[in-house]
Amino acid sequence: MIIVIYGRYQWDHKVLDSCKNWTKGLSSDLEQSDQYCEIEIPKTCLVEIIDRWQDFSAYLKAVQCEYQLTDHSLFQKYYHTNKSYIAFPLTKNFDTNDRKLWSLPDRVLERSKGFDSLQEAYDSGYESIIDTKRETIVNKVKRDEKLVQERKLLQKDRNNLNQNLLLVFTDTISRQRAHFKLPETMKYFKNQDHHEFFRLHALEDRTMENGFMFLYGKSRNDISGTRTTNSYEENYPPPFSYEDKFESIIGYFKEQGFITGYTSNICETNIFLQNNFFADYVRNTPADHENVAMTCDPHLFDYIRGTEQFQGHFSIFRRCLYGKDSFEFTFDYAKQFFKAYNQDKKIMIVVLMDMHEGTGEVINYLDKPLAKFLNEMHQDNTTVIMFSDHGPHLGGIKKKFGGVQIINEIFNPFIMTANLKGLNSYHKSKFEENQQKLITHLQFHNFLKYWASGEYQSNSLISKLPNDEVMCDFIGINCICKNYQKNNYTLRID
Numbered sequence: 497m498i499i500v501i502y503g504r505y506q507w508d509h510k511v512l513d514s515c516k517n518w519t520k521g522l523s524s525d526l527e528q529s530d531q532y533c534e535i536e537i538p539k540t541c542l543v544e545i546i547d548r549w550q551d552f553s554a555y556l557k558a559v560q561c562e563y564q565l566t567d568h569s570l571f572q573k574y575y576h577t578n579k580s581y582i583a584f585p586l587t588k589n590f591d592t593n594d595r596k597l598w599s600l601p602d603r604v605l606e607r608s609k610g611f612d613s614l615q616e617a618y619d620s621g622y623e624s625i626i627d628t629k630r631e632t633i634v635n636k637v638k639r640d641e642k643l644v645q646e647r648k649l650l651q652k653d654r655n656n657l658n659q660n661l662l663l664v665f666t667d668t669i670s671r672q673r674a675h676f677k678l679p680e681t682m683k684y685f686k687n688q689d690h691h692e693f694f695r696l697h698a699l700e701d702r703t704m705e706n707g708f709m710f711l712y713g714k715s716r717n718d719i720s721g722t723r724t725t726n727s728y729e730e731n732y733p734p735p736f737s738y739e740d741k742f743e744s745i746i747g748y749f750k751e752q753g754f755i756t757g758y759t760s761n762i763c764e765t766n767i768f769l770q771n772n773f774f775a776d777y778v779r780n781t782p783a784d785h786e787n788v789a790m791t792c793d794p795h796l797f798d799y800i801r802g803t804e805q806f807q808g809h810f811s812i813f814r815r816c817l818y819g820k821d822s823f824e825f826t827f828d829y830a831k832q833f834f835k836a837y838n839q840d841k842k843i844m845i846v847v848l849m850d851m852h853e854g855t856g857e858v859i860n861y862l863d864k865p866l867a868k869f870l871n872e873m874h875q876d877n878t879t880v881i882m883f884s885d886h887g888p889h890l891g892g893i894k895k896k897f898g899g900v901q902i903i904n905e906i907f908n909p910f911i912m913t914a915n916l917k918g919l920n921s922y923h924k925s926k927f928e929e930n931q932q933k934l935i936t937h938l939q940f941h942n943f944l945k946y947w948a949s950g951e952y953q954s955n956s957l958i959s960k961l962p963n964d965e966v967m968c969d970f971i972g973i974n975c976i977c978k979n980y981q982k983n984n985y986t987l988r989i990d
């Protein structure tokens with residue numbers, strides 16, 4: 497009898513209530529009315545039901561960062577030095593080819609340099625240095641006074657918009673997952689003056705198209721100049737001249753007089769696959785202070801097998817580096833950047849790859865440290881925006897059996913803001929209205945341009961946007977709105 501009651505309780509609690517929080521937001525719910533895109537609410541949420549079953553890092557001591565041993569033989573083998581300090585090269589100085597995904601890790605190794613002292617490495621202009629004896633990475637961002645003066649000349653009056661922006665990009669996290677897996681981080685937002693965009697819609701189920709839209713405000717149609725339902729690999733135009741290449745939001749922030757920073761826990765430049773194809777059409781503009789080299793360290797990055805499931809920045813285990821989760825070093829770098837430019841207008845992009853893996857559990861280890869980081873970074877003059885590109889798109893049982901839940905999550909990432917100041921009352925009212933509206937990374941990109949320049953940008957989060965049906969039509973084949981007919985065109989880049 498007791499077993500039956502217990503079983504019934506578990507069933508009701510675990511299964512029937514599994515989607516209970518699916519429509520919940522930071523301080524309001526997903527509004528469900530005819531005027532908005534109807535996102536189907538799943539009946540059961542497998543991802544919640546089997547939550548933590550696949551948290552392999554919890555079971556195996558060997559993959560816990562606290563117990564990870566530093567293999568000193570790797571220093572000689574990969575960095576070819578026996579000096580105590582090894583400085584990572586400044587990747588911002590790499591040319592376009594060396595900044596591509598396939599060449600970056602090897603170039604980082606080749607251009608790392610051994611030093612006898614930390615001071616000597618700093619004095620030579622390096623920012624991120626392995627202290628092999630203490631088995632850690634030490635970051636120090638050196639203020640560039642000349643750069644500060646140059647940027648000051650470009651600055652415009654931006655009304656009362658904040659001085660700084662901290663932009664946290666968490667790859668592969670749906671809006672629902674953010675609430676379920678990052679409760680401490682959500683608490684940070686709840687405690688701030690916050691906003692949440694419920695219907696950010698991914699264009700595709702992977703980083704590339706969404707990253708391209710976020711960073712450049714462009715889709716493949718903007719390269720080819722046509723909209724088609726077919727694959728059109730052959731139809732792309734010849735490479736653009738440098739002048740015609742699309743400039744990224746990082747370049748835009750520079751033009752508006754900001755000091756820019758970028759750090760990530762993936763050995764990759766600028767958010768999405770920077771490869772030969774994109775090199776023909778976009779500028780892979782580095783931030784003034786860029787730190788992506790740390791995670792190319794052979795203790796994390798597997799130089800023999802490449803990117804894989806059990807090792808490196810897409811691993812199903814915690815991504816450890818010198819006894820810590822790799823994101824700890826990105827947080828440290830961001831803090832150093834803010835310290836170096838304390839009084840200056842700046843933007844820092846922090847890229848976190850912890851959800852990018854097949855179990856959806858590595859992110860458990862990110863929540864508390866991320867919340868702690870955001871709290872530590874809190875300043876009145878700093879706006880924080882956290883966002884993602886798409887939901888959990890990688891394999892594994894959750895994707896295989898997740899049904900409606902997974903499909904909708906894949907296409908429903910999020911934008912959350914904290915401490916956004918200085919919008920006039922009209923723009924503020926639009927910004928608030930748009931929280932429930934169907935949007936893409938294009939409106940987000942345009943909003944960031946507004947935030948950087950103080951100049952109104954149409955088709956942005958402060959604009960009167962077209963109704964959701966029109967937006968669904970723009971999104972094409974992947975549009976998840978149940979109440980609209982979707983057309984069959986795709987923005988996928990082949």
Ligand SMILES: [Zn+2]
Nearest residue numbers: 667668703885
């Ligand atoms: Zn992604």
